[in-house]
Amino acid sequence: MKELVKTLCAIDAPSSFEDAMRDFIRPRAEAAGCEVYEDVLGNLIVHKPGAPADKRIMFAAHMDEVGIIIKALGDDGYLKFACVGGVDVRVLIGKRVLVGANHVPGIIGIKAVHLTTQDERKIVPKINDMYIDIGASSREEAEKLTCCGDYAVFDSFPVDFGEGMLKARAIDDRVGCATMLKLIENGPAVDSWYVFTVQEEVGTRGAAPASHRIKPDAAIILEGTTAGDLPDAKPHLKVCAPGAGAVLPFMDNSAIYDREMFNELRSLAEKNGIRYQIKQYVSGGTDAGNIQRARAGIPVAAISAAVRYIHSPSCVASIDDFEQIYALAAAFLAAHAK
Amino acid sequence: MDLAKTLTALSEAMGPSGFEASVAEMVAEIMRPMCDEVTTDALGNVHGIRHAAKPGAPKLLYSAHMDEIGFMVTDIKDGFLRFRTIGGIDPRVMPAREVTVMTDPPIHGVISSVPPHLQAAGDNTKPFAVEELVIDIGMSDEKARKLVRPGTPAVFSEHAQLLGDKLFSGKTLDDRGCVVMLLRTLELLQGKDLPVELVIQASTQEEVGLRGAQVGAYANAPDWAVAVDVTHAETPDAPKRPDIVKFAGGVPISMGPNTNRALGRRLCELSEKLGMGYQPQVMEGGTGTDAWAMQVAGDGTASCVISLPLRYMHTAVETIHLDDLENAAKLLAEFALDPGEAPPRGPLV
Structure with a gap:
């Protein structure tokens, strides 16, 4: 799992620019003997044939990551931009980014602290006042390197970190994509559906049409979720912790997870010695909300990875957690062979 | 079509969200001679349909909302x-x-x-x-x-009027200015064979949450769905932002997650070809238009937003430039005649 997650975390895919993720996943799923279909929004739908299951099971993980979109090229060669998905602008200041598929290096600059007034130091710059410097000195020069509507990603290479941890951007939700890819390639040979969704970060957009098409009887969402286990955090705001196992949420802002499925996952974890933790706080949301309400309704559950500094260039998660998540998802699938 | 006259009639008509029936009847009345079929659905959306010249053609839906604040x-x-x-x-x-x-x-x-x-x-x-x-x-x-x-x-309550030679001002040009644009599109397509099944949707309840378009797109299941809505045009007091467009500076065409890239690109190409140019409107998330709802209706739809620049949005003195309306109508007509390849429909699972 570690190498696969690392590989996926190095792929660019801000919401609606998931092409490179599809290009990576499609040949591997096809090589594994699956039917693969890309819908009009770009969701990659994979059907893995196998022993009949007692119901139509769909796994879902989103390919997209939070990132940046170029809104305008200034006369002075600087790029104006907006964030795609929820990004705290404070994590952008003084960071490197890679613009477009050609990875043009860029910098989100800020004037030197020496040049600020006392009042300015107390406020966070507004995104409309921020800019990306790609070393172009005019609009014409910038136009050779990028264009309006192009994307940028954080320049943050995945690396092993501390004790058994990984630092990378986009662990949310490449961990879910890696889990699904491993299920497709090495998981139980049970008939099942996998949807690599698009545009989760801008409003869980891809999940609804994909579920409408697949019509599953049950769906499991594989996600990265917020870990708040910092030294000064109040215990109830720690939410979950990297290294403590697969995270099972009972509820978040998108859905109240199906209690039967939640209980089933918990007992499967206990029976199989899979380490898990219950998400301690109601926060965030996933594709579950739109999947649950597709067609005439679909029971949903989620298995998540605890990720620190989620939606930032430098996310931190536990490699062992990835293995626990895979084991639990595989156990669920195996349990539903007819 | 006398644009100013049609604009005046629709601008002065009364139809806030949920109460569009009389406006719907006016729109249907204007559509009838230019369409093969005009229907109304349960939420009050009006659909003016021009059949394709040949059966089995892809379906193109243009949506502008007729409700007002x-x-x-x-x-x-x-x-x-x-x-x-x-x-x-x-x-x-x-x-x-x-x-x-x-x-x-x-x-x-x-x-x-x-x-x-x-x-x-x-x-x-x-x-x-x-x-x-x-x-x-x-x-x-x-x-x-x-x-x-x-x-x-x-x-x-406000009468509509010309402002100078080219500007037009009144209430509810958001979005009946675009309804008129679509009526003008229908007019430009009179007597022409279409390679697509064309649905002109005058949608309801956009201002309270894109509600009409959601069910309209679901029922029609188009291959392409283009929302036509207003966008902020420059005024002296407007913030200097890249998404604030100019009057008569080219057709604003959306880019970003709500825009199907092939569709957006095609519209940009056609606007260049027609010599009217375009203004890129990069929207990083929700566009707040019918396109946002239509994109994820049913199995999903290739969507895009074409905008009509408008000053003083949501006041009774909304103001547009008539050339912008005419140019966008020409672009929409051109796309209906020459849309390029339809996105694949794929198997029904």
């Missing part, structure tokens, strides 16, 4: 009408604004304000709170109660 009478007190808004209205444009209460026959009203003589020093530097305002219909409590019931809608 307005007011809803919630209570009557001493002959004055208390209200809440339908859709988003800046309270600062309300005091002394004339409105029409949609009774049968309609009643002329004025939103209250406090004369300067009765104000304390500094009062006039703060906007009125909506809760402080009432609609005055000049009647006794008894008469008012007899004629107006809570739940009656009201809209801005």
Whole structure:
């Protein structure tokens, strides 16, 4: 799992620019003997044939990551931009980014602290006042390197970190994509559906049409979720912790997870010695909300990875957690062979 | 089609969200001679359909909303009408604004304000709170109660007019300016064979949450769905932002997650080909238009937004440039004639 997650975390895919993720996943799923279909929004739908299951099971993980979109090229060669998905602008200041598929290096600059007034130091710059410097000195020069509507990603290479941890951007939700890819390639040979969704970060957009098409009887969402286990955090705001196992949420802002499925996952974890933790706080949301309400309704559950500094260039998660998540998802699938 | 005349008729018509029926009838009436079929659905969307020259053609849907922002009478007190808004209205444009209460026959009203003589020093530097305002219909409590019931809608009352040679101003050009654009598109396509099944949708309840378009797109399951809506045009007091466009500076075409890239690219190419150019409108998330709902309806749709630049949005003096309307109509007609390859439909699982 570690190498696969690392590989996926190095792929660019801000919401609606998931092409490179599809290009990576499609040949591997096809090589594994699956039917693969890309819908009009770009969701990659994979059907893995196998022993009949007692119901139509769909796994879902989103390919997209939070990132940046170029809104305008200034006369002075600087790029104006907006964030795609929820990004705290404070994590952008003084960071490197890679613009477009050609990875043009860029910098989100800020004037030197020496040049600020006392009042300015107390406020966070507004995104409309921020800019990306790609070393172009005019609009014409910038136009050779990028264009309006192009994307940028954080320049943050995945690396092993501390004790058994990984630092990378986009662990949310490449961990879910890696889990699904491993299920497709090495998981139980049970008939099942996998949807690599698009545009989760801008409003869980891809999940609804994909579920409408697949019509599953049950769906499991594989996600990265917020870990708040910092030294000064109040215990109830720690939410979950990297290294403590697969995270099972009972509820978040998108859905109240199906209690039967939640209980089933918990007992499967206990029976199989899979380490898990219950998400301690109601926060965030996933594709579950739109999947649950597709067609005439679909029971949903989620298995998540605890990720620190989620939606930032430098996310931190536990490699062992990835293995626990895979084991639990595989156990669920195996349990539903007819 | 006399654009100014059609704009005037639709601008001055009354149809806040949920109460679009009379506007729908006007729109259907104009569509009928230009369409093979005109239908209305359960939520009141009007669909004007031009059949393709050959069967099995892909389906193209253009959507503009016909509802407008307005007011809803919630209570009557001493002959004055208390209200809440339908859709988003800046309270600062309300005091002394004339409105029409949609009774049968309609009643002329004025939103209250406090004369300067009765104000304390500094009062006039703060906007009125909506809760402080009432609609005055000049009647006794008894008469008012007899004629107006809570739940009656009201809209801005303002006549439409040309401003200079090329600008046109009135209420509800958001988004009936675009409804007229689509009617003009239909006109441009008269007598021409279409390679697509064309659905012109005048949608309902956009201002309260893109509601009509969601079901309209689901029912039609188009291959392409283009929302046609207004966008902010430059004014002296507008922020300097890249998404604020110019009058007559090219057709604003959306980019970003709500835009199917192939569709957006095609529209950009065609606008270049037609020599009118385009203004890229990069929207990093929700576009707040029918396209946002239509993109994820059913199995999903290739969507895009074509915008009509407009000043003073959600006031009774919204203003557009007639060349922008005409150019966008030409672009939409051209795309209907030459859309390129339809996105694959894929298997139904």
